[in-house]
Amino acid sequence: MALPKKVLISEVGPRDGWQNHPVPISTETKIKYIKKMVECGARKMEITSFVNPKYVPQMGDAKEVFQGVQDYLKENDVTAFALTLNKKGVDNAREAGFTHVEFVLSASEEHNLRNSRRTIQESLDAFKALAAEADGLHIILAMPCVFGSPFGDDVPLDRIKWLIDEAKSVGVAEFGIADTAGISTPENTRRIVRAIREYTDLNSVSLHMHDTYGMGLANCYVAMEEGITMMDASLAGMGGCPFAPGAKGNIATEDLVYMCEQMGIGTGYDLSKLNETAAEMAEEIQASIVSSQGAACKHE
Secondary structure, three states: OOOOOEOEEEEOHHHHHOOOOOOOOOHHHHHHHHHHHHHHOOOEEEEEEEOOOOOOHHHOOHHHHHHHHHHHHHHOOOEEEEEEOOHHHHHHHHHHOOOEEEEEOOOOHHHHHHHHOOOHHHHHHHHHHHHHOOOOOEEEEEEOOOOOOOOOOOOOHHHHHHHHHHHHOOOOOEEEEEEOOOOOOHHHHHHHHHHHHOOOOHHHEEEEEEOOOOOHHHHHHHHHHHOOOEEEEEHHHOOOOOOOOOOOOEOEHHHHHHHHHHOOOEOOOOHHHHHHHHHHHHHHHOOOOOOHHHHHHHOO
């Protein structure tokens, strides 16, 4: 199976990477490192989330962070998006100046209840109402737990097709599929990506892998073989879901870039800058680098 010539790696560190971090990160520090991530080559970024700060206090300065980087992102032709869970979040994102928002609707019933305190059907109804009145807003349907639920409930393939079909019916054309708990294996990933390929264009699908059991890069490789060319990653491998127990961070941006470039797949990133920025950021915000690149660079 042929691998792609180039991929678009979306940097999700500012949202998924930082949301669980126990040490408060100042607004100024967030702004600084978002700009540094752009200098490393990021051209699509998940900047923040508009969620209840009572549950995710690290994202309480969402509007201020975006206002601090908005002009810089525009100058560098970076597509910036924000995560939302409901109409209030979408309204707040729009008010802050976002033109791209990600609406989260889990493929796991149990995870959706814990994440947004709604059933899948309730979230879907809210999503369709929002999308039908998007008024120029680019809405991405992000689906956690597509590759399995950390709570043991079933995630049938028919449900994923149903959610994508329902989203298409209100004009949504971009989708994110996530292994939120990091429990997928390469063969499971291949099976699900192949199924999705039967009813939607994989050029409009991005992959979001966590690395709980060390399968993240292997899953990305398989997905690329099957036709996925958009993937999320987080600088230094930071991240995790507050509502998925034990979920480790995302695959590290620097590890994914290394793998792709060693195989001749273009990413547009500067690997040495990524490693330098990861080390600098980790020291400043008191975080651990969990990337393989980070460990290798220490011994060079």
